[in-house]
Amino acid sequence: MGLDPNAPLGVFDSGLGGLTVVRELRKALPAERIIYLGDTARVPYGTKGSATVIRYALGCARHLAKRRVKALVVACNTVSAVAPERLRVELDIPVLGVIDPGARAAVAATRGGRIGVLATASTIASRAYPRAVARLSTRAEVIAQPAPLLVPLAEEGWTEGEVPRLVVRRYIEALGRAGVDVVVLGCTHYPLLREVIEDEVHARIGPHVRVVDSAISTAADVSAFLHDRRLARRGEGSSDGGVELLVTDMPETFRETAARFLGADIGDVEQVDL
Amino acid sequence: MGLDPNAPLGVFDSGLGGLTVVRELRKALPAERIIYLGDTARVPYGTKGSATVIRYALGCARHLAKRRVKALVVACNTVSAVAPERLRVELDIPVLGVIDPGARAAVAATRGGRIGVLATASTIASRAYPRAVARLSTRAEVIAQPAPLLVPLAEEGWTEGEVPRLVVRRYIEALGRAGVDVVVLGCTHYPLLREVIEDEVHARIGPHVRVVDSAISTAADVSAFLHDRRLARRGEGSSDGGVELLVTDMPETFRETAARFLGADIGDVEQVDL
Numbered sequence: 227m228g229l230d231p232n233a234p235l236g237v238f239d240s241g242l243g244g245l246t247v248v249r250e251l252r253k254a255l256p257a258e259r260i261i262y263l264g265d266t267a268r269v270p271y272g273t274k275g276s277a278t279v280i281r282y283a284l285g286c287a288r289h290l291a292k293r294r295v296k297a298l299v300v301a302c303n304t305v306s307a308v309a310p311e312r313l314r315v316e317l318d319i320p321v322l323g324v325i326d327p328g329a330r331a332a333v334a335a336t337r338g339g340r341i342g343v344l345a346t347a348s349t350i351a352s353r354a355y356p357r358a359v360a361r362l363s364t365r366a367e368v369i370a371q372p373a374p375l376l377v378p379l380a381e382e383g384w385t386e387g388e389v390p391r392l393v394v395r396r397y398i399e400a401l402g403r404a405g406v407d408v409v410v411l412g413c414t415h416y417p418l419l420r421e422v423i424e425d426e427v428h429a430r431i432g433p434h435v436r437v438v439d440s441a442i443s444t445a446a447d448v449s450a451f452l453h454d455r456r457l458a459r460r461g462e463g464s465s466d467g468g469v470e471l472l473v474t475d476m477p478e479t480f481r482e483t484a485a486r487f488l489g490a491d492i493g494d495v496e497q498v499d500l
Numbered sequence: 501m502g503l504d505p506n507a508p509l510g511v512f513d514s515g516l517g518g519l520t521v522v523r524e525l526r527k528a529l530p531a532e533r534i535i536y537l538g539d540t541a542r543v544p545y546g547t548k549g550s551a552t553v554i555r556y557a558l559g560c561a562r563h564l565a566k567r568r569v570k571a572l573v574v575a576c577n578t579v580s581a582v583a584p585e586r587l588r589v590e591l592d593i594p595v596l597g598v599i600d601p602g603a604r605a606a607v608a609a610t611r612g613g614r615i616g617v618l619a620t621a622s623t624i625a626s627r628a629y630p631r632a633v634a635r636l637s638t639r640a641e642v643i644a645q646p647a648p649l650l651v652p653l654a655e656e657g658w659t660e661g662e663v664p665r666l667v668v669r670r671y672i673e674a675l676g677r678a679g680v681d682v683v684v685l686g687c688t689h690y691p692l693l694r695e696v697i698e699d700e701v702h703a704r705i706g707p708h709v710r711v712v713d714s715a716i717s718t719a720a721d722v723s724a725f726l727h728d729r730r731l732a733r734r735g736e737g738s739s740d741g742g743v744e745l746l747v748t749d750m751p752e753t754f755r756e757t758a759a760r761f762l763g764a765d766i767g768d769v770e771q772v773d774l
Contacts (some may be wrong), residue, residue, distance in 0.1 A: 267552045268542055273655070278541045278749045368685070378652040389670075392663050475552045 236295030243415030244301030257461025272346020328440030329358035345412030510569030517689030518575030546620020547637025602714030619686030722749035
């Protein structure tokens with residue numbers, strides 16, 4: 227395909243949630259150069275209709291394609307749920323999403339076969355998780371719960387205390403009644419609230435319930451893909467490929483959060499117009 | 501200006517918040533035809549930068565101008581705070597916002613001169629309220645508090661119970677310490693949470709504190725403006741001008757909320773692409 231191992235990896239999300247995937251990518255593939263695009267002018271995606279999400283996702287993907295990325299990591303469950311085929315067809319570069327890796331982690335973790343998924347309304351309406359799980363297991367079943375308020379809570383930094391706790395408690399009620407033994411964080415924003423979610427899941431559903439996010443298995447997928455295709459970048463010694471951050475709005479606010487989230491070595495955040 | 505009294509009034513907001521203004525407009529001016537546009541594909545506005553908000557507002561306003569509205573009511577505090585001049589200059593039709601009417605209601609209601617304002621981050625960054633209040637009173641002072649999570653709570657319908665109560669409680673803390681005797685609902689979404697806000701304000705700051713929203717005084721402003729310019733539509737008997745609803749995404753969800761909010765006489769909701 228003529229792709230260059232030294233070209234960067236493109237990663238995008240509606241806002242800052244995708245940084246949870248970037249963090250794992252940097253652990254798994256420290257030599258890779260990463261360009262991250264957060265569509266902060268149009269966040270959130272998950273409350274919007276699939277046609278709108280596809281339009282926004284194409285805008286992000288085309289911008290990253292122009293920067294000659296060797297592959298595109300869709301670090302957003304809503305986009306991974308509704309748009310991966312359209313992106314593959316339109317862009318002619320490899321596109322990797324977060325739904326399949328999350329489903330795989332969930333199927334590996336469940337014992338009873340009842341998998342709870344917290345996700346945005348759009349992701350759940352797409353039925354992407356039940357389909358992904360059905361491809362992996364004939365006996366596992368998905369119980370889906372929309373959890374839309376977790377995105378603004380994460381974006382605003384309300385990740386601890388009574389408010390996120392009560393919101394999470396309400397969202398996991400039906401999962402508890404359904405007797406799930408795995409809860410998938412089906413939105414890349416939700417790992418920012420992982421501690422509260424885990425506490426509530428263990429206290430209300432049971433201490434045996436596993437909370438899985440797709441970031442680690444997505445990073446493993448991307449790594450396997452790059453090595454298979456001989457597209458992995460070779461690091462020189464302990465070289466760090468670095469992260470370039472782009473947003474469509476509010477670069478300063480984003481920079482503060484990203485620095486806190488990814489560590490101190492964050493440069494400027496560039497604002498781009500899609 | 502060649503404007504036609506039988507032409508409709510254009511009203512827009514980022515989402516469903518502006519319906520609080522439409523409700524008051526219909527009480528004050530029942531014969532007027534109203535076209536309401538909710539930019540649900542890009543909601544929320546209040547967490548975004550002013551250049552982005554101006555771009556979005558121009559898109560909404562141009563669409564309504566094409567439908568030959570006789571005046572534009574900006575039923576969104578964020579847009580009223582950052583974009584009214586741009587809209588007036590670009591569109592060449594009268595533009596009425598919600599900031600000045602809200603400031604006037606607040607100045608009329610305060611005794612001690614300390615006015616609390618709950619609003620979005622963008623509205624507060626614009627300093628539109630302190631400027632509007634300073635034009636009306638030399639002794640009144642604005643204490644501003646960003647309250648960004650109230651928009652997703654209102655959009656998701658979480659308008660009662662413990663979660664909105666705790667969120668409101670945290671947002672009004674500093675207003676209580678500052679000794680305000682008026683709290684302005686400085687975002688058209690916030691009246692959807694009015695009951696919780698009023699309860700908390702009365703319990704935590706004091707039973708004498710007045711909660712004011714700009715919808716009623718905005719409707720009074722629009723009425724005075726139309727009558728002054730001889731642009732008011734004459735009703736025939738008890739005729740109802742009706743409301744036409746447009747959104748940029750998710751028409752079905754919007755329709756349900758709008759019907760609950762404005763009464764049963766809501767027709768279809770049309771989806772438009774800006």
